[in-house]
Structure formats: C-alpha cells, structure tokens
Amino acid sequence: MALRSEDHVHQFEAHLNDVIPGHSIDCVILGYHDNELKVLLLRRKGQDLWSLPGGFIRKSEDLDTAATRILEERTGLGSIFLQQFYTFGGQDRRSVSSKSEIAMLNNMLKQYPFKEPDKVSAFLRDRFITTGYFALVQLNKVSPQPDFMSSQCEWKSLKALPELILDHSHILQKAIAHVQTQLNYLPIGLSLLSKKFTMQDLQNLYEVLLNRSLDRGNFQRKMLALNILKRHEKQLTGKAHKAPYLYSFDVPRYNEKLKKGIGFSF
Amino acid sequence: MALRSEDHVHQFEAHLNDVIPGHSIDCVILGYHDNELKVLLLRRKGQDLWSLPGGFIRKSEDLDTAATRILEERTGLGSIFLQQFYTFGGQDRRSVSSKSEIAMLNNMLKQYPFKEPDKVSAFLRDRFITTGYFALVQLNKVSPQPDFMSSQCEWKSLKALPELILDHSHILQKAIAHVQTQLNYLPIGLSLLSKKFTMQDLQNLYEVLLNRSLDRGNFQRKMLALNILKRHEKQLTGKAHKAPYLYSFDVPRYNEKLKKGIGFSF
DNA sequence: ATTTAATGTGTCAGGTTGACACAATAAGAA
DNA sequence: TTCTTATTGTGTCAACCTGACACATTAAAT
Incomplete structure (x- = not known):
C-alpha cells in the first residue's frame, strides 16, 4: 500500500486500526531468471537496509487470506502458489527498536x-x-510495488543479497531450506518457468535448486517418462544448429503427478 | 497451571496480564504404548469436549520457549523433542463464542x-x-496435569478420539501428517520407545506410523546395518522359547545418522 | 530332548541411479 | 548441396536398493 495522497494515508491508518496487533506476515517471493533464483525485497526508506514484503492480518481475515492479499499488493498477482512454512517468534522481534530508529520512524x-x-x-x-509464507512466481509477470515503509521493490539474486533487517535473512534461509526439502512436492517448474521453456531451462532450474549438476540424458529420459510435458513448435534461434524444442506442462497431469512427487530422488 | 488456591488464581491472572493477546500455542504430545499412538488431551470443565494442551506466550518469551514451558506444565517433562509444525489462523478461531459458552465461562x-x-x-x-507444536515423549515418563480450563488430562488413542474443540482435530491431523512425511528425520525410536526395547517393538512402531506392515528380515537387516543399536542382555520372558534381545540406541551415532535420515525409503 | 519363537542370512527378480557413449536430427553457413 | 554444430533420443553397464520368501540356527522353558 504505497501512500501517495492524503486518502492513502487515511486508508493506511484505518487499516492499522482494523488489524491484529503483534502479528505479521512476511513473504519470501521467489522467482527464476538468467539461471538464478531471485527474491523480491523492499528497501527501507532512508536506509540501506532491505526487508521481505510483509503486512498485517485484518481482524476479519484468515491468515492465508492475508498472505494472499499482501502478495497481491506487492506483485499485482493473484492466484499464485503460496504456502506457509514457519512462524518466527523471537522475543526481540521489533522492527523499530533503537532510539535512532524510533526517531526516524516518528519523523x-x-x-x-x-x-x-x-x-x-x-x-x-x-x-x-x-508467520512466513513463500511464493513461487514467474518473474516477468510481476510489477513490484513498494509499500509505505519502503522506497524500492526489487528482485535480488540469492547469490548477492543485501543486508536485511531483523531476522529476515534467517527467515529467507529457512524458506529456501524448506523449498529444497519439499522440492518433489512443489510445482517448481510450473510456477517458476514461463509458459514455454526448453528442456535445458527445466534442467537448469533443478540444478540451481538442488545446487548440483545433473546428467542430461537421464534427466530428459525421466522427465519425458512422467508424461507431463507437451511439446511445441520449435522456436528458431538464428544460430547455426538445431534449435531446442519448446515444452509446456500438461497442467492436469502435472498436478496429478505432483501428489506423488515430481523429481524422483535425483 | 491448575488453580487450587487463591494464590494460584492470582498467579494465573498475573500471567494473563504478562502475555501476548491474540496468540496461543497448542501442543500435540504424542506417545506410544500397546502398539498404538496416543495423544495427550485435556477435558474441558463441565463439558464432554476435549482439547489439545495449550497456552500463551509471555511478552518476554520466545515462541519456542513458551512451547517448552507449556509442555513442561502439562507433562512435568523438560528436554523433550519438540518442534513447531504449523500456524493456524482461521478468522473464526475463538475458543468461546456462542452465548451459552460465554455464559458458562463467565460463570x-x-x-x-x-x-x-x-x-x-x-x-x-x-x-x-x-501455533502448533508437536512433541514425542515416552508415555510412561509423563505425569499429566490438567490446566485451569480442564478437569482431566489423559492419553487417548488416535484410533478412538473423542470430540475436540474448535479446529483441534484439524491441528492434530496436520501434526500426524507432518510426522509421517518427516519420519526419516525425526528421532522416532529414541523419543517414543523406552530406553530398552526389542526389535519387534521398533518394527511395530514404524508399522504403526507408516500404517503398513514391513518384512521382518529386511527391517532387521537394515536397522542393524545402521550401526546405531546397542544390544543388551536378554530379559527372560518366562515363556517356553528363546527370548528376544533387548536393544537401546547409541545416542551419538543415532543423532549422526538422523541428519541424513533414518528409515530408508521402506 | 522337545517345543517354540527369535534370529541371522541367503537368494532372486525387479527397479533405480549415475556415468558414459553414440547415432540421428535439423538450422544455418559455406 | 554440403558442412558445422548443438540438440535430442537411446543404449548399456555396474552398483545398489527393495520386497518377498526361504531356511537353518539359537536358546528358554518344559
């Protein structure tokens, strides 16, 4: 909820009055681009500190509903894969605590x-x-929106993270670890890749997530055997060699297989 | 915190004033006895309704610390395996909502x-x-203590659960599902069995948790191969046949193996 | 010595994994 | 048309795990 007018301010204030105190939601929004995992971060106004997108829970709202709303406010996206993974309750979790920070906030x-x-x-x-939620999104579909406390909203590579407020880097770590252990039961490919992709894209995504390389032949064989891919017309690359096939997922079959786990034991 | 005297009442009232409003902890405390999984439940005073043991978080307390405290208050046990598994935030989660319930409470x-x-x-x-936590305990070590709202504290078989308040049966279900999927990374045997046990005890525990039978020969072979068991003197059964060996865990080795998962893919 | 359950081990078919190899294919360049 | 090059489909093989079953050995109490 960016505050650009007096109306927005009053809307925000009304929101705070309508919200449960002492409990927040933080979202780890993950995307994939250029063979890298990225996370959507907000930069605190007037500081070189970043935070996970977060928000509060309305009194009339389920926890999941609130998470969905917050995700939509930051990304413009609805109907995205979003799942709760852990609740963080350290006794010292105050986003504003030192005197200088309080002064900055009041100011x-x-x-x-x-x-x-x-x-x-x-x-x-x-x-x-x-409460931490993580989302898997198609990077290019997102229109990042800063919130009231923030001046920027940007994708950051997991390999080169800026300094985060509070325990947010811990939250992020825990989200990644959770994704890695649950890999076979998450719609990794479907959520993170764009609609059409090459087999190499898919393999590379798994390699990044698993943090190790996979044998091409075996990967291809197993993916095709799952019977969840549709092959499309090739896209000509303009290069002097055979162009790769493009695939998309057969969504019903994908979801069917997902229940039993997609990804084998690699 | 059972209230048996005026002092206890004032202590409880002071506790409520020192606690975060709007957030609670519920514990799914699991034990194993007679080849069955059991869960520790509390019976609501004046009602034939049961609940999970729960409590509140002190303002000066970490979430995990609060869970440990609550567990200890109900069972008398410290240093028990306890892990958070999910946070439940339905908009309608009020333990007392209907007019008759409010009247009963006020009364x-x-x-x-x-x-x-x-x-x-x-x-x-x-x-x-x-926030839901689950604990794995040795049934016989527990001295169940009812709390202020409850008249009884008892082990109930998972196969014959009484009616539970609110969404507590949902919470319980979710805990069980979590335990089942995390089986290989949880100290099942170490936490649930008594110090010494037979190979059959151990196999039976896994059979109950996995809800299917296992081949004795293969189970034995694999368990022994892990090199985490110490064999003890046999206990004479008084029956006319060879008595089973008793085992206990080699705890350091057990914990070492646990990191990589104990239990194979069964 | 006999009975009985517990225990240790063997085998076998079927399946998966990881590693490597090789031939067929097709887009663009020469 | 032919050549170059990366993509793609398949084959093989050794190592290992799984589930199912078999069978001989061991030892407590009678």
Whole structure:
C-alpha cells in the first residue's frame, strides 16, 4: 500500500486500526531468471537496509487470506502458489527498536497527515510474531510495488543479497531450506518457468535448486517418462544448429503427478 | 497451571496480564504404548469436549520457549523433542463464542477470586491465532496435569478420539501428517520407545506410523546395518522359547545418522 | 530332548541411479 | 548441396536398493 495522497494515508491508518496487533506476515517471493533464483525485497526508506514484503492480518481475515492479499499488493498477482512454512517468534522481534530508529520512524510519520501518529508509531514499534509464507512466481509477470515503509521493490539474486533487517535473512534461509526439502512436492517448474521453456531451462532450474549438476540424458529420459510435458513448435534461434524444442506442462497431469512427487530422488 | 488456591488464581491472572493477546500455542504430545499412538488431551470443565494442551506466550518469551514451558506444565517433562509444525489462523478461531459458552465461562470465572474477571473473560473470548507444536515423549515418563480450563488430562488413542474443540482435530491431523512425511528425520525410536526395547517393538512402531506392515528380515537387516543399536542382555520372558534381545540406541551415532535420515525409503 | 519363537542370512527378480557413449536430427553457413 | 554444430533420443553397464520368501540356527522353558 504505497501512500501517495492524503486518502492513502487515511486508508493506511484505518487499516492499522482494523488489524491484529503483534502479528505479521512476511513473504519470501521467489522467482527464476538468467539461471538464478531471485527474491523480491523492499528497501527501507532512508536506509540501506532491505526487508521481505510483509503486512498485517485484518481482524476479519484468515491468515492465508492475508498472505494472499499482501502478495497481491506487492506483485499485482493473484492466484499464485503460496504456502506457509514457519512462524518466527523471537522475543526481540521489533522492527523499530533503537532510539535512532524510533526517531526516524516518528519523523517519517510526521511527514504524513496521520490522525493519531503516536498510535501508529506505537503499533509499529511493538514486538511482532511473524508467520512466513513463500511464493513461487514467474518473474516477468510481476510489477513490484513498494509499500509505505519502503522506497524500492526489487528482485535480488540469492547469490548477492543485501543486508536485511531483523531476522529476515534467517527467515529467507529457512524458506529456501524448506523449498529444497519439499522440492518433489512443489510445482517448481510450473510456477517458476514461463509458459514455454526448453528442456535445458527445466534442467537448469533443478540444478540451481538442488545446487548440483545433473546428467542430461537421464534427466530428459525421466522427465519425458512422467508424461507431463507437451511439446511445441520449435522456436528458431538464428544460430547455426538445431534449435531446442519448446515444452509446456500438461497442467492436469502435472498436478496429478505432483501428489506423488515430481523429481524422483535425483 | 491448575488453580487450587487463591494464590494460584492470582498467579494465573498475573500471567494473563504478562502475555501476548491474540496468540496461543497448542501442543500435540504424542506417545506410544500397546502398539498404538496416543495423544495427550485435556477435558474441558463441565463439558464432554476435549482439547489439545495449550497456552500463551509471555511478552518476554520466545515462541519456542513458551512451547517448552507449556509442555513442561502439562507433562512435568523438560528436554523433550519438540518442534513447531504449523500456524493456524482461521478468522473464526475463538475458543468461546456462542452465548451459552460465554455464559458458562463467565460463570466459571465467578467461582474464582479474580480481581478483574471481565478482563480475563474478554481475553479468553478473543480470536486467537495459534501455533502448533508437536512433541514425542515416552508415555510412561509423563505425569499429566490438567490446566485451569480442564478437569482431566489423559492419553487417548488416535484410533478412538473423542470430540475436540474448535479446529483441534484439524491441528492434530496436520501434526500426524507432518510426522509421517518427516519420519526419516525425526528421532522416532529414541523419543517414543523406552530406553530398552526389542526389535519387534521398533518394527511395530514404524508399522504403526507408516500404517503398513514391513518384512521382518529386511527391517532387521537394515536397522542393524545402521550401526546405531546397542544390544543388551536378554530379559527372560518366562515363556517356553528363546527370548528376544533387548536393544537401546547409541545416542551419538543415532543423532549422526538422523541428519541424513533414518528409515530408508521402506 | 522337545517345543517354540527369535534370529541371522541367503537368494532372486525387479527397479533405480549415475556415468558414459553414440547415432540421428535439423538450422544455418559455406 | 554440403558442412558445422548443438540438440535430442537411446543404449548399456555396474552398483545398489527393495520386497518377498526361504531356511537353518539359537536358546528358554518344559
């Protein structure tokens, strides 16, 4: 919820009044591009610190519903693969705690026409238990939107992460570990790749996630044997050799196989 | 925290004032006896409804610490295997919601010397997000202790569960499913069996958890090959045949193997 | 010595894995 | 048309695991 007008500020304030105090949601939104895993991060206004996209739970909202809403607010995307993975409850989880940070927050709040800035400040300074969700999205479909506390919203490579606030890098780690152990039961390919892809794309995605290389022949054989791929017309690459086939998933069959696990024991 | 005296009541009231509102913990405490999985349940005072042992998080307490404390309050056991598995945030999670239930609660509260019974009532009637933990314990080591809201604390077989409050049967289901999928990475044998056990005990435990029978020869071969068992003197059974060996775990080796998973793919 | 259950081991068919090899294919260049 | 090159489909093989079954050995109590 970016605040660009007085209306937005009042809307945000009303939102805080309608929300459960002391509990938040943080989303680890993962995408895949250029043979790399990326995560969507927000940059804190006036600081060189980044955070996971997060938000609060409305009093009339289920936890999952809130996570879906927050994801949509940051990415513009609905109906995305989203799953809860862990709840973090360290006693010291306050996003704003040092005197200088409190001053910075209060200062920032003054720049906006809040009706009760002190109340907003107190709310944001509280200890929060946060529930982590992770999402798998097609990178190119996302339109990143910063929120009230943030000045930028960007994809960052997992290989070169900036400094994160609080325990957010721990949350991120835990999400990645969770994805890795659950690999065979997550719609990795379907969620992270664009609609059409080559067999190499698919293999490379698995190699990045598993952090090891796989034998091409065996990978191909096994993927085709699953019977979840549709082959399409080749796309000409303009290069002097045979162009790779393009595939897409047969979604019903994909979901059917997913129940029993896709990916073997590699 | 059973309330047997005025002191206990005031202690409980002070506890509620020192605790995060709107967030609770529920524990699925699992034990194994007579070739059956059992779960520790509490019976609501004045009702034929049961609940999972639960509690609240102190403002100065980590989530995990609170779970450990609650587990200890109900079982008398410390240093037990305990792990978070999921957080439940349905919008309608109120343990006391219908008019008759509210009346029953207020009535019960009046029987105790609370300083601010209305406040206590309001606290308990709120919507709660709850984080589920599961524990694996040696059944015979536990001394079940009912809490303030409950009249009994008992082991119940998973095969014959009584009616549970709220979404507690859903929470229980989710815990069991989690245990089953994580089987190879959990200290099943070490936590659930008593110190010494026979190979049959161990096999039976796995059969119950996996819900299918296993081949004795293969099971034995594989377990012994792991090199995590110590064999002891046989215990004479008084029956007219060879008595089974007793085993215990070589704990350091057990934990070492556990990292890579104990249990193969069965 | 006999009975009985517990225990250790062998085997076999079927399946998977990882590693490597090789021939067929097709797009563009010469 | 022929050549170059990367893609693609398949084959093989040794190593290993699985499930199912078999069988001989061991030892406690009678």
